[in-house]
Amino acid sequence: MRHxxxxxxxxxxxxxxxxxxxxxxxxxxxxxxxxxVVFENASLRVLDxxxxxxTTTLDHQHDHDLLIVSVGAADTRTRAPGADxxxxxxxxxxxxxxxxxxxxQPGVHAIRNVGVDPYRLIAVESVRERGWSALPPPATxxxxxxxxxxxxxxxxxxxxxxxxxxxxxxxxxxxILVSGEATLSRAGGHTVALTPSARWAVVxxxxxxxxxxxxxxxxxxxAVEVR
Numbered sequence: 001m002r003h004x005x006x007x008x009x010x011x012x013x014x015x016x017x018x019x020x021x022x023x024x025x026x027x028x029x030x031x032x033x034x035x036x037v038v039f040e041n042a043s044l045r046v047l048d049x050x051x052x053x054x055t056t057t058l059d060h061q062h063d064h065d066l067l068i069v070s071v072g073a074a075d076t077r078t079r080a081p082g083a084d085x086x087x088x089x090x091x092x093x094x095x096x097x098x099x100x101x102x103x104x105q106p107g108v109h110a111i112r113n114v115g116v117d118p119y120r121l122i123a124v125e126s127v128r129e130r131g132w133s134a135l136p137p138p139a140t141x142x143x144x145x146x147x148x149x150x151x152x153x154x155x156x157x158x159x160x161x162x163x164x165x166x167x168x169x170x171x172x173x174x175x176i177l178v179s180g181e182a183t184l185s186r187a188g189g190h191t192v193a194l195t196p197s198a199r200w201a202v203v204x205x206x207x208x209x210x211x212x213x214x215x216x217x218x219x220x221x222x223a224v225e226v227r
Contacts, residue, residue, distance in 0.1 A: 035060065041202075054113065060109070066126075067097065067148070074115045075088050075091065094220075149227065154222070157219075158212065159213060162212070170205060
């Protein structure tokens with residue numbers, strides 16, 4: 001009887017230690033090595049996500065609403081802890097934009113790049129957990145790419161040599177370059193170059209800005225309003 005109790009206790013201790021080990025492998029998204037936080041303030045975070053071919057991320061948890069803009073073609077699979085890998089998801093449309101609402105229902109998963117190209121996206125995370133701001137109607141002619149309680153994203157198509165009419169958003173915004181090269185100019189003459197190696201810029205609430213394409217081709221961008 002004593003041997004049985006000792007063996008049972010040992011098995012229970014092993015089970016508990018294994019469970020703790022599995023739980024410890026789940027990290028907040030901002031601590032997952034392939035999800036690099038490149039900007040953070042009291043309203044939002046910007047993450048540069050870069051997953052090389054053949055690479056699998058750690059299991060990571062999302063707690064805040066998230067909007068993603070794809071800037072690199074890849075084939076991926078996702079898996080929740082303890083589950084099988086899902087089907088291959090071809091991510092081939094540059095500028096593909098989607099919103100996932102994690103507040104109140106946190107999500108945990110890992111991502112595997114099963115393709116031959118790096119999986120690259122820019123993600124915008126709202127840090128607000130309630131009381132999201134109402135937005136006025138989008139600008140005339142604006143194409144809404146995605147919308148949720150925490151975000152509205154519109155597409156900006158800029159022909160070579162053209163400039164987008166100055167915009168003013170009532171909430172903080174993140175302007176993300178999808179293709180081409182562009183400059184973003186704020187009120188006061190401050191200009192930021194948007195290139196494949198520096199794809200985003202944050203614009204404060206109430207600050208006017210315009211975007212001009214650079215080079216000989218058109219530029220595609222997504223402007224994300226964070227409610």
